[in-house]
Amino acid sequence: MLRIFLLSVILASSSCLYAQNSIGEVREVIRRFAGEFPAKLKLSFIDKENNCDVFETKVRNGRLEIRGSSGVALCRGFYDFIKSNHAGISAWSGNRCIFPASLPENMEKRVVSPFPRHYYYNVVTYGYTLPYWDWQRWEEEIDWMALHGVDMPLALVANEAITARVWKRLGLTEEEIQSYFVGPAHLPWMRMGNISQIDGPMPVEWHSDQVELQHKILKRMKLLGMKPICPAFAGFVPLALKRLYPDVKIIETTWAGFHNWMLSPEEELFTRIGQLFIEEWEKEFGKNDFYLADSFNEMDVPFPPIGTKERYDMLAFYGEQVYKGIKAGNPDAVWVMQGWMFGYQRDIWDYETLQALVSKVPDDKMMLLDLAADYNKNVWGNGMNWEFYKGFFNKLWVYSVIPNMGGKTGATGILSFYANGHLEALNSPNRGRLFGFGMAPEGTENNEVVYEMICDAGWSSSEIDVKQWLKDYSLCRYGKTCPEMDEVWEGLCKSVYGTFTDHPRFLWQLRPGRSGKGTVNTDSNFYRAVEKMAECAPKMTESPLFKADFLEMTAFYLGGKMEALASAIGKSYLYGNTADALKMQQQFEELGEGLDSLLESHPVYRLQRWIDFARKHGDTEKLKDYYEMNARRIVTIWGPPVSDYACKLWSGLIRDYYLPRWREYFRCKETGSKYDLASWESDWVTQKKGVSPMTPYADPVEAAIRWIQKAKEVETFKEEETVIGYWTPSDVSTTWKDVIYNIPAEKLPVLRGILFEYVRGARKLDISEVTLVADGKEVCKVVQNGTTGDVNRDNFFYFQIPEGATGNNECYIRARVQSDGDADSYGEVRIILAR
Template sequence: MISSFPRILIFLMMASLHVFAEDMQKNREREAARAVIMRTVPSLAASPEKLHLETIEKEDGYDVFETKASGGVLTIRGSSGTALCRGFYDFLKTNRLGMVSWENKDIRWPAQLPDTAPRRIVSPFRNHYYFNVVTYGYTMPYWTWERWEKEIDWMALHGINMPLALVATEGIAVRVWKQLGLTEKEIEEFYTGPAHLPWQRMGNIVNHDGPLPASWHKEQIALQHRILHRMKSLGMTPICPAFSGFVPRGILRLYPEAKLHRLGWGGWPQKNHAHFLSPEEPLFLKIGRLYMQEWQKEFGKNTYFLADSFNEMELPENKGGVEARNNMLSSLGEQIYRSISSTNPDAVWVMQGWMFGYQRNIWNADTLKALLSKVPDDKMLLLDLAADYNKTFWRNGMNWDVFKGFFNKPWVYSVVPNMGGKCAMTGVMDFYANGHLEALNSSSRGRLSGMGMAPEGIENNDVIYELITDAAWRNRQENVEQYLENYCRARYGNYPDSMKEAWNLFRRTAYSNLKDHPRFNWQMKPGTRGCSVNTSEDFLKGLSLFVNTRGLEQSPLFRQDAVEMAVHYLGIRMNEAIRAAQEALDEQDQENAEKCMAYFRKYALLADSLLEGHPTWRLSRWISFARSHGTSPEEKNKYEQNARRLVTRWGPPVDDYAAKIWSGLIRDYYLPRWEHFIQSRLSEKNPDMGAWEEKWVRSTGVSAAHAPGDLVNACRQAIREAPPLPSSLKRKAAGSIIGNWTSATVSTEWSYLDWPVSSADLEKLRGVRFVFTSGSHALEIDGVELLENGKVIAHDRHAGLAGKPSRGNFYKLSLPKGIHANNGCSLRARVRSVGGKSSNGKLELIKE
């Protein structure tokens, strides 16, 4: 009995220490939540006694919050720091006291809070996930701590408790490469510039727009410390980086027998191809362990680690049939998990599941089951990234059904409400409000553990993000019409009839379907005519009604949204003008082409001026973030070049993907780019658009501009000054015109011509017809190819002639099912002019 006493004492001491540590963490989370709330409503800092925060237990492992105002005191009880913050934000919106957006907010906190009834909300999900790997490119690559602090506050208020935290991924990896003996040059050739790092991390590209200086790594490691500290102080469980298998090619100098798989992506040249180290190599486990050791040495222990080895990639080559392929995948999954868990037995491997719906030709129930088969069920978390695409765009079935509940692995229901940080309005509003209920109620839900969103870029389409984050705290059907009323009253303070009608029109137009890449034609490569933004008369009417709603002018969020709506309106007029200019050129009507371009210029400069008053949609802000990291003028210029490249040329072969609607970008890039293209055509020259774009990327600075003094009135005036294009400038095309050839673009020698094709152009496509319009010489065509993400997916090769007469000038294209063209689509033809270069014509897409 006496001998057992020390053991009991030790047990009691350990239990006391555990309780003490739990209490310390609860206090830490309460104080962190209080700080978020005070930053949101600074006036509360003067009366801290009016805010009372308490910690309560979770309900069966699920976060919960309770709110009540009584006697001028707001009491919030929550099961975590984020639950407390979410409770405060729920109180704010429910009582129509304001809303918080990125870098902007409208808070109408009263001097005396009215009493409110108690409210209790339990989340139906354990995890509330946020970010896409590429958000770290399209929005966040150059953020400083000041911007990160605002983002973490935004996350906490919106109830996010599981964000990706990928800053300093490379700073840790460089330590590993140096330990292995790689040279500085071998390391430099591996990396991209900061804005392109997400695709380097996933093995899509290497050696593009780099290298990364040592100062970058030092700064990013310091930044990650602050990010992780703040996230964890609020009770968040961040997902941090692990080794995914991609290595510098120089590894072969040190390990000449190592088996590497060269992986291409989207038509990039070989110098940009990644090398994937076979997980069956002992070196794979060694590097994975080294990475985890270095990461934990720097940042401490973590639970969730992301390793994405297959994003939009082909599987490593395998010639042994289905059984051998499945064995390879099984081994691969086991080794990735072992590399993560070998130094941290509690570690959980997290994997993005974009390819589950995007690449069903590769990922089916057999291949995914094989990959997961040797990973313990509780040591893996799958992010089912794109339920909105499965349901409303691809329409290929929900992944939890196709993959049989993900084979007993925990998984997160997620959506991708944005591609590339594009600003245009899109998405199925009713789905974002209620789509998660299908997963919650499915017999195939398996171990559904969370809900989240993985936007490729943020700071856009606020209503969609509010819908999604609110839905994650609700397990019942939402009335979207009622939701929009509550949204507007919280966001602006009122809901006039004109705004109600505007939102009804938006729900029937832009927010009734999901466009994967909503872009105006003027945001795409010159020569493009079609667009994927909603341009209907109902949408235009809704935009006008919104901007002309009276009585909300004092709301900062109304002023922000009025700018966005007015610029959408002007963007549609710009779209009309640039299309009409090209149609005039088809008929060699120089006078009307120039008139159309005058309209385009007017609307472009109007839109650009309005955007100078927007809190985030400005090129100057983007460039300022980038330049702030340079330690010398040369570094600052290099970072600016990388930032400019991502939002314009990107690669190529990826072009115009980000498609931002930003001030500075319109007046300094889109407008002069199109003017250069049109003027070249008017003077019968072949414009080298690639050279023009590259020159812009390598330039610095943004031209001077100023926002209007009265922003809302300027928005209203802009809409009044942008009526439809005069009917005398419009022409009716027999088919859908996507491009031209001219005397300046063809020769008597065989050559290739390329034209961009939008995803909208592919709907019901039968083929393309070459229509001769003027000149003395016919165009001879040898064949046509349709390319998706750099690969030929359809072709028709036969001899044709477009001239007087024309013969065989229609080329049939039989499209395979499941075309996604996430990174672009184009049409390529092998042509030559006959007997001379005087040949002009246009290409018509022929549809069913």
């Protein structure tokens, strides 16, 4: 009896100490946000309601009391109070918080989250945004999470440090381990079995750096009441494991032209490694409740065909083995799995396939992240996953959206969907065990209005009035507003924030000559909106966040005009109007230089900031250079392939990469000489260091207004939708050569073929074969002897595209062409679509 009493005293003391420490962390979050902890603020804990977080705010006798069911709930309660009084906002571009001098007496509010948990991050956010962050930046981010009500973030830092310990326990050498690992920015794809060896071997110094950082991250998250999702073993191993276990079955995996190796789940070693990883992780970082293991990201399932008993038996066995490995290390842990492929690859992940995979895992020990509801609704149009899989077979699941691909900075996102799309899941008869709400952006620090909306939606079970929300958002963000801002938001909601573009990027951010048009929705509504914002700007100069937003929107404005010029320049060369082309080239470069100069004053959109993060991790000049090289690669050539996937609109990247690449292209167009942009791009990644100097504008807002007036003169026109590119003498030669043209991935379902149309020149163009490539795989190939010139023969290449073919990372056609006699040949390349 005495032992039970003593144990209860110890547990109560421990709980009390945790509560004190948690309150202390909440106070620090508020202090950093508000500048100081408000003297008239009291914090205390209350119980959850139906397993969901709750907060209450109350003002009595000039004092604000916030009660919450967790550290995150308390932070969200404070943030909600600040926003309800238009007193501030927390954003990546900067914070604004002015605690009211006089509090609204007798104000009471109680908010219960409709979801038990609020999820955040994508596996690849650790490549496109997070790979090189230091503790200072992570502390800012965890503050942002807490204020926005996020309590279930992915926490994948130091994954490789623990993995290396497991490999060493099995007998692999340090050289074998480090040679398998890729550069830090590419680790997410190695973890999912997509790639290996890019920018390898990884420096061994990276591990200690990351272990120290992860200790700080996890400690802060847990003190605030968050439930971080940590990594687990998903099955991918170095091929060198064969040296130690020559008889084990290892399967080569492929993705976008890269490869990795997967240990067969049939091997006893599979479960053993899973157990060793959890044991090593918890030995270093302590117990954890949720572990992520992803095994089939955008890859074919390496099992028998759909409809066969063998397929479903093997999948059930695989799921069981993954869970067994986690359970052996921690019997209480929950296996978490990303579900991007559930909507993206329905042809592979039919109902029975997913059912089999999860069938032998206890219902309360598996959580599925329904990653991309916005894609189901607005891109694929294939119905919501919770309906298709009928509530995910009674497993825990999280409603999520992907508001960003690759960290692209182009504006996009249907605000009305992000405000209220989750209500469809909450009210569905197939909601099953809906456990969380979240967002899984591939990159952050962009489109801040979208993320603010998503976070507010996650704490609301009723419909949000988008128009009123935007009025409040402006007041919170800027401290005041002006009449023109209503027209600004109206125009943006009819353009960039009324359409969903999965890959918003400008034509001039892609390799010249490879694509006919960009995808940022800079239509007339958008241009009018930014022009209205310029009218508002002189009245808003005191707001740093208005300045940041205005510079960003001006950058998109100029980027759209550059888009029009790039298309017109290509047309001019095609039709022989060299004088017009040269004039427009000068305009194009002037706008690009102006855009770059404006963004030098933006708090986030700068290449120098990205490189500085990377170089901080090196103790020697050699290590600093290595990390910078890897950081440069991920935002430009990626591998290659997957080039230009990130498409950041950053100062420094524009003046040092995008513009020089176009200048070289223009030079070749003007002279008719050949260009080798691939070599130029590779040299920029591996040989260049730092960013060229730039003096920012003394008054960037005034400069932005001037640039908008100047850019107004550039006429915009709509490129014919079916034209994807051109050929000119600089593109072809008298010997067979492969030329590449990008294709919008969303056109795949209706794509019927490619047409080559001669425009002018003394020579015809011969085409011997055309291959359609999506995500690094050949979707189909047509071989025929085609000609286009004064006489056309077989110049249309008909595609028979397999049902369910998709392309997210890169989609293009590769054509083998030559001209006869010399290279004097010009023409257009068109895609033919089903009506």
